[in-house]
Amino acid sequence: SISLPSLTEKDKRDLEYILTIPSINWIALSFVRSAKDVKDLEKIVKAAGHQAKIMSKIEKPEAIKQIDKIIKASNGIMVARGDLGIEVPIEQLPNLQKEIIRKCRQRARPVIVATHMMDSMITNPIPSRAEVTDVANAVLDGADAVMLSGETSVGHHPVKVVEAMNRIIDEAEKGYIVAREKRPKPSPKSRTFLSDAICRNAAKMAEEVKAKAILGVTSSGYTAFKVSSFRPDAKIYIFSDNAHLLSTLNLVWGVHCFYYDKFTTTDETIYDLAEILKQNGLVQKGDVIINTGSMPLKKRHRTNMMKITVID
Known part of the structure; x- marks a missing residue:
């Protein structure tokens, strides 16, 4: 050869x-x-x-x-x-x-x-x-x-x-x-262990509470890659102000992307994202969604938060 x-x-x-x-x-x-x-x-x-x-x-x-x-x-x-x-x-x-x-x-x-x-x-x-x-x-x-x-x-x-x-x-x-059934477990030795654990548990929690969707806000795409790797039984909706990244993520299993650049407080952002999904007919009143992200939002840290929300 x-x-x-x-x-x-x-x-x-x-x-x-x-x-x-x-x-x-x-x-x-x-x-x-x-x-x-x-x-x-x-x-x-x-x-x-x-x-x-x-x-x-x-x-x-x-x-x-x-x-x-x-x-x-x-x-x-x-x-x-x-x-x-x-x-x-x-x-x-x-x-x-x-x-x-x-x-x-x-x-x-x-x-x-x-x-x-x-x-x-x-x-x-x-x-x-x-x-x-x-x-x-x-x-x-x-x-x-x-x-x-x-x-x-x-x-x-x-x-x-x-x-x-x-x-x-x-x-x-x-x-x-x-x-x-083959979901990989995060390594405690990894520098991303805590955010990996949140992403994995978001996938597990989605099954337990029969969540309609898992939402993530990302600047690097890491949350999208990680949540997808756990193959949740829920839609994955990713929001970012990086348009190039959003089209890149189209390759990743189960990921649907939205452009979003109005990062204010965590509560306001969670409300905004739910409204975007409602306006697009992707969730409705009574649906459960799981939000993942980092707090405070403007610091752009690794994922350190998971919140369960019921759509009003």
Whole structure:
């Protein structure tokens, strides 16, 4: 095999152009081998003053050996099964996929499962039974997203394949208790332990009180990533004054975003957020919602507050 750097000279030229486009949310890095590859890209992105987050594509055996460090350094992970299936014994692929997803959820990193998901639909109007099961299992494992490639780029039935995949996802998520039972526990050694515990308990509390939604106010996106990783049985509504961040969070499982920049007192903000949801028909009188955030609001600390509210 030929060993090439993660960022080739052409990649660097492409990146220079990409970083002139403010609306870019995610940059996918191919052939990642180590956390250093990710950090090198991150330095370039930050030096350009760009907010784009980094998605590491796991395609090489070296990446598997360094997977914990790569996940920690990355903002998101893509399990690129096409190249990975060539580089490692193919029978190892299912367990590798499950383990990478588990580790990503532990770190609250969104994870995409990609390549050959509905491959037969490049030519056929319906998927095979094996493909249906493959997509459903990725959902049940806890993937944030499943990705189509050739099926929509060169396939004969691009609309049908998206519709079929959506139906499979919807059906699989009805049995999503499998993923909820695997909720990672926050590490007491982590510097984010207290905020992580609040996010996890917001997900648990949502089930106990049958909450309609969990609300979070964030400037960095951390609350959204973390609450999502616990797969609550409630909608996740995230509010921020960072418009770029809100579009970035569209990738994250279960997260729905709203622009909000009127940060006054905690009580007023909680009232405002409930009103926004009511106006959009997302909650109604008698619904229970769970608010998470930091107090005082204007300090922009880590999440340190959880409050249960009944909609008036």
